Amino acid sequence: MPHSSTSLEQKIYRHYWDDGLLDLFAALGVALIGASWMHGYAAAGAIVPAVLVPLWQPARERLVEPRLGFVEFSDTRERQNRKRLKLVLYLGIIALIAALELYFQRELLAANPGLRLVAGLPAMLLAVLAAATALLIASARFLVYSGVLLAVGSVGAWLGWSPGAIMAAGGAIMFIAASAVFAKFLRANPVEPGVRE
Amino acid sequence: MKQLAATDIPEIDDLLHEPARLRLLACLAAVKRADFTFLLNLSGLSRGNLSVQMSKLSEAKLVSIEKTFRDNRPRTLYQLTKQGTDALRNYKRNMMTILSALPD
Numbered sequence: 001m002p003h004s005s006t007s008l009e010q011k012i013y014r015h016y017w018d019d020g021l022l023d024l025f026a027a028l029g030v031a032l033i034g035a036s037w038m039h040g041y042a043a044a045g046a047i048v049p050a051v052l053v054p055l056w057q058p059a060r061e062r063l064v065e066p067r068l069g070f071v072e073f074s075d076t077r078e079r080q081n082r083k084r085l086k087l088v089l090y091l092g093i094i095a096l097i098a099a100l101e102l103y104f105q106r107e108l109l110a111a112n113p114g115l116r117l118v119a120g121l122p123a124m125l126l127a128v129l130a131a132a133t134a135l136l137i138a139s140a141r142f143l144v145y146s147g148v149l150l151a152v153g154s155v156g157a158w159l160g161w162s163p164g165a166i167m168a169a170g171g172a173i174m175f176i177a178a179s180a181v182f183a184k185f186l187r188a189n190p191v192e193p194g195v196r197e
Numbered sequence: 198m199k200q201l202a203a204t205d206i207p208e209i210d211d212l213l214h215e216p217a218r219l220r221l222l223a224c225l226a227a228v229k230r231a232d233f234t235f236l237l238n239l240s241g242l243s244r245g246n247l248s249v250q251m252s253k254l255s256e257a258k259l260v261s262i263e264k265t266f267r268d269n270r271p272r273t274l275y276q277l278t279k280q281g282t283d284a285l286r287n288y289k290r291n292m293m294t295i296l297s298a299l300p301d
Contacts, residue, residue: 009227012239069235070272071228189238
């Protein structure tokens with residue numbers, strides 16, 4: 001009976017991600033990559049995730065666990081997560097390669113107005129990544145972020161923005177939403193020091 | 198015709214049949230292990246009530262307790278034991294038998 005994927009387990013799993021810290025990190029990543037691109041630092045596409053990903057777990061342990069508590073999910077869930085995480089990683093690598101290619105072709109794209117919609121492609125690839133993350137953590141919020149990135153990617157490209165500006169704008173919108181979710185979590189779950197268990 | 202004996206009606210374990218304890222056991226059956234704070238948030242019980250219920254479950258060996266420290270803060274981890282899993286299985290089976298006899 002234990003460790004099976006019941007509807008209660010699914011509810012608990014969704015509850016585990018309700019704090020919004022992952023949202024905040026994802027938004028910060030997208031915004032930072034976009035802002036770096038705008039200033040000509042294409043390598044940020046690889047550096048920002050490499051810096052942010054290892055920081056997430058310690059941040060969760062320090063900020064979320066004292067409030068929400070600690071839970072370890074079943075081996076079945078862990079195996080399923082590893083498979084889905086691989087999918088997200090592959091999608092991330094594809095998005096990174098495609099985005100870097102666009103970055104190096106930026107002058108060619110700027111010279112050809114017919115190709116300007118391609119500028120929205122990095123944000124759209126990140127939208128796919130956000131949708132895959134929604135599947136991984138069973139969170140509807142990441143589907144909304146995916147929609148935001150798709151919309152900003154389309155509109156920004158139509159308006160002739162650079163890929164960096166589009167990602168920075170999408171990341172900023174995500175960051176505002178994620179900050180609201182995280183602030184609500186912190187307010188609703190104050191830490192009570194020195195309590196007896 | 199065979200007469201119905203008292204033993205034909207399944208017994209319900211009082212320890213498990215209490216709503217707060219049953220909810221806690223259901224939560225622990227859904228995960229591998231969880232700490233006090235997590236169960237507190239999930240169950241909506243008061244600290245005192247949760248502590249009392251978990252002690253009762255632990256005394257009955259349905260739940261195992263592991264006390265650790267993390268960042269100088271005490272952390273109590275709870276996990277359903279094999280005995281707890283079997284007790285829940287038995288409880289579920291008996292309840293299903295009783296519930297199936299109830300009118301629609």
